[in-house]
Amino acid sequence: MTPTIGKLYNEPHPDETRVLTWRFGKPNSWKIDTYLADGGYQTIMKALQMTQEQIIEEVKTSGLRGRGGAGFPTGLKWSFVPRSSPKPKYIVCNADESEPGTCKDRLLIEFDPHQLIEGLMIAGHAMGSQHAYVYIRGEYRFLIEHLNGAIDEAYAAGVLGENIRGTGFTFHVHTHSGAGAYECGEETALLDSLEGKRGVPRMKPPFPAVAGAWACPTLLNNVETFSAVVPIIRDGGAKFLSYGVPKSGGTRLLCVSGHVNKPGVYEVPLGMDTMTFINGIAGGVKGGKLKAVVPGGSSCPILTADECQNLPMDYDSVAKIGSMMGSGGMVVMNEHTDMVAVALRIIKFYQHESCGWCIPCREGTTWLKKSLQRYADGGGSEADIDIIHELAKNMLGRTFCALGDAAAMPTISLVTKFRSEFIEYLKKPRAVHQHELVGIH
Amino acid sequence: MTFSPALEQRFEKMLKAYPEGKTRSAVVPMLIYAQDETGAVTEELIQEVAKRCGVSRLQVDEVVGYYSMLHRKPQGKYHVQICTNISCMLVGGTELYEHCSKKLGIGHKQTEPTGLFSLEEVECMGACSWAPTVTVNYDYYHNVTPEMLDQLLEDIRKANR
Numbered sequence: 001m002t003p004t005i006g007k008l009y010n011e012p013h014p015d016e017t018r019v020l021t022w023r024f025g026k027p028n029s030w031k032i033d034t035y036l037a038d039g040g041y042q043t044i045m046k047a048l049q050m051t052q053e054q055i056i057e058e059v060k061t062s063g064l065r066g067r068g069g070a071g072f073p074t075g076l077k078w079s080f081v082p083r084s085s086p087k088p089k090y091i092v093c094n095a096d097e098s099e100p101g102t103c104k105d106r107l108l109i110e111f112d113p114h115q116l117i118e119g120l121m122i123a124g125h126a127m128g129s130q131h132a133y134v135y136i137r138g139e140y141r142f143l144i145e146h147l148n149g150a151i152d153e154a155y156a157a158g159v160l161g162e163n164i165r166g167t168g169f170t171f172h173v174h175t176h177s178g179a180g181a182y183e184c185g186e187e188t189a190l191l192d193s194l195e196g197k198r199g200v201p202r203m204k205p206p207f208p209a210v211a212g213a214w215a216c217p218t219l220l221n222n223v224e225t226f227s228a229v230v231p232i233i234r235d236g237g238a239k240f241l242s243y244g245v246p247k248s249g250g251t252r253l254l255c256v257s258g259h260v261n262k263p264g265v266y267e268v269p270l271g272m273d274t275m276t277f278i279n280g281i282a283g284g285v286k287g288g289k290l291k292a293v294v295p296g297g298s299s300c301p302i303l304t305a306d307e308c309q310n311l312p313m314d315y316d317s318v319a320k321i322g323s324m325m326g327s328g329g330m331v332v333m334n335e336h337t338d339m340v341a342v343a344l345r346i347i348k349f350y351q352h353e354s355c356g357w358c359i360p361c362r363e364g365t366t367w368l369k370k371s372l373q374r375y376a377d378g379g380g381s382e383a384d385i386d387i388i389h390e391l392a393k394n395m396l397g398r399t400f401c402a403l404g405d406a407a408a409m410p411t412i413s414l415v416t417k418f419r420s421e422f423i424e425y426l427k428k429p430r431a432v433h434q435h436e437l438v439g440i441h
Numbered sequence: 442m443t444f445s446p447a448l449e450q451r452f453e454k455m456l457k458a459y460p461e462g463k464t465r466s467a468v469v470p471m472l473i474y475a476q477d478e479t480g481a482v483t484e485e486l487i488q489e490v491a492k493r494c495g496v497s498r499l500q501v502d503e504v505v506g507y508y509s510m511l512h513r514k515p516q517g518k519y520h521v522q523i524c525t526n527i528s529c530m531l532v533g534g535t536e537l538y539e540h541c542s543k544k545l546g547i548g549h550k551q552t553e554p555t556g557l558f559s560l561e562e563v564e565c566m567g568a569c570s571w572a573p574t575v576t577v578n579y580d581y582y583h584n585v586t587p588e589m590l591d592q593l594l595e596d597i598r599k600a601n602r
Contacts (some may be wrong), residue, residue, distance in 0.1 A: 088460065101569050103570050105567075139510070177470040178508070179470075181507065195463070195466055196494070197465075198504055256570060257532075257569040257572055258528055258532070329569060346527060349526055353564065
């Protein structure tokens with residue numbers, strides 16, 4: 001049985017700043033009557049009184065940056081959509097959540113689907129669009145049914161449909177199921193998948209803002225990004241900005257997993273100190289001393305315990321030490337973690353998920369996996385470390401989409417920052433995970 | 442080819458959800474929903490989806506090989522998927538997979554001779570903070586221990602005797 005809808009997966013922590021998740025845990029938080037009682041669907045009414053430019057300005061003021069992984073300033077992205085184009089415009093919401101370590105969008109859909117729908121409506125008004133498509137990964141079938149239920153409720157209550165509440169605003173929301181492909185989280189691959197094709201990335205430009213879904217202007221953002229638009233328009237962009245730090249406004253949902261005492265999804269202000277988060281909200285490292293942290297999903301370069309000291313978790317501070325906030329998936333590793341096994345498991349994933357469209361990624365991930373498999377099996381040599389490093393470096397920036405970089409970056413960080421452990425490994429080969437993922441069938 | 446009334450209704454709504462003339466968009470969702478009823482993506486299903494979406498047979502066939510949840514051969518009645526990606530691996534996902542494989546006597550993408558269970562080692566399913574994660578068909582199980590898994594398999598076996 002699927003976990004009962006509405007039961008919290010982890011207890012909230014008093015040190016959280018719950019701006020997007022404040023309704024999580026309230027009885028029936030996902031039902032429209034409780035949402036309306038909490039002031040729901042009033043923000044869209046406010047937005048309808050504002051001009052498109054005013055809404056975009058407010059989003060710019062908030063300092064909101066894309067929560068899917070790239071961290072692009074949202075207001076700027078919104079300003080790129082040519083609103084005067086005679087073509088229809090589309091809103092596409094990325095709920096393909098597949099970056100290892102990440103499990104937050106599902107909670108936003110489960111506990112507050114109407115907040116997401118309202119965010120999509122505000123975006124719709126700002127872009128002059130009448131249709132939103134929510135692309136949800138196929139594994140989340142229970143969430144697709146759950147969101148469909150919320151959409152039906154919204155139509156029945158007259159907050160979706162034609163001429164909503166007599167305002168003249170028309171808006172429709174549709175769900176679209178994926179079928180198992182990490183690559184479809186990349187925005188142009190997602191659009192190809194939405195059009196019924198294999199999910200392979202497109203050449204850019206043109207960017208989706210200009211020619212996205214069905215070659216029409218398209219605004220594509222993550223679930224958390226659209227959900228954040230509601231508090232931004234409700235309370236003002238300046239208020240949202242004030243939760244975080246100047247260039248990383250607001251809060252974000254961090255999904256902490258691995259060796260911590262209290263794994264879970266927590267909403268924290270951007271700029272929070274990494275160790276304060278790990279030792280406080282996440283309950284401290286489990287099973288030994290801290291060894292390494294993946295800050296934002298497995299594609300992010302790994303950080304050593306030393307690098308995590310006095311590190312504010314905001315986009316620019318994490319970028320400054322050579323990693324990324326990514327999609328908010330923080331994976332904590334204790335001192336007993338085998339970094340060779342970690343490197344192999346990460347590259348197996350990217351090799352499996354490479355769409356095969358461009359050669360540096362398809363061949364690069366395959367050779368990295370082969371090299372790391374041989375190394376892990378005890379058949380490697382010290383020279384292999386340099387070969388792996390060199391190979392990964394040659395993939396950087398040479399692929400159609402970010403998947404190539406996503407495979408290369410963690411690999412480079414692992415073989416450089418834990419080089420001595422890789423060398424030690426040669427002296428005492430251990431039994432590792434021998435069976436293989438068979439790959440694309 | 443016809444499907445259950447509920448699915449027929451879903452398809453009718455789905456074909457209207459996309460812009461006019463863009464019914465190709467329904468190909469992937471249609472395949473995954475229909476597969477639940479047919480048990481696999483058969484040649485007959487490919488042709489049916491092609492007809493309903495107004496695309497060529499090949500335009501349907503080419504996506505089947507791409508998406509890992511679409512499969513041409515039937516799986517077990519209960520398809521057990523165990524994640525071994527890093528968050529799960531760090532807290533025993535790999536051992537859980539191996540335990541399950543031994544218990545069922547089948548490996549990755551194999552099905553029991555009775556057709557009851559099939560097994561797959563899968564990539565991240567988006568439940569990292571509640572790892573290790575197992576899904577059986579579309580149902581999620583969090584923080585799974587080998588004992589919990591044994592109990593789950595046993596309960597399913599009992600219910601199917």
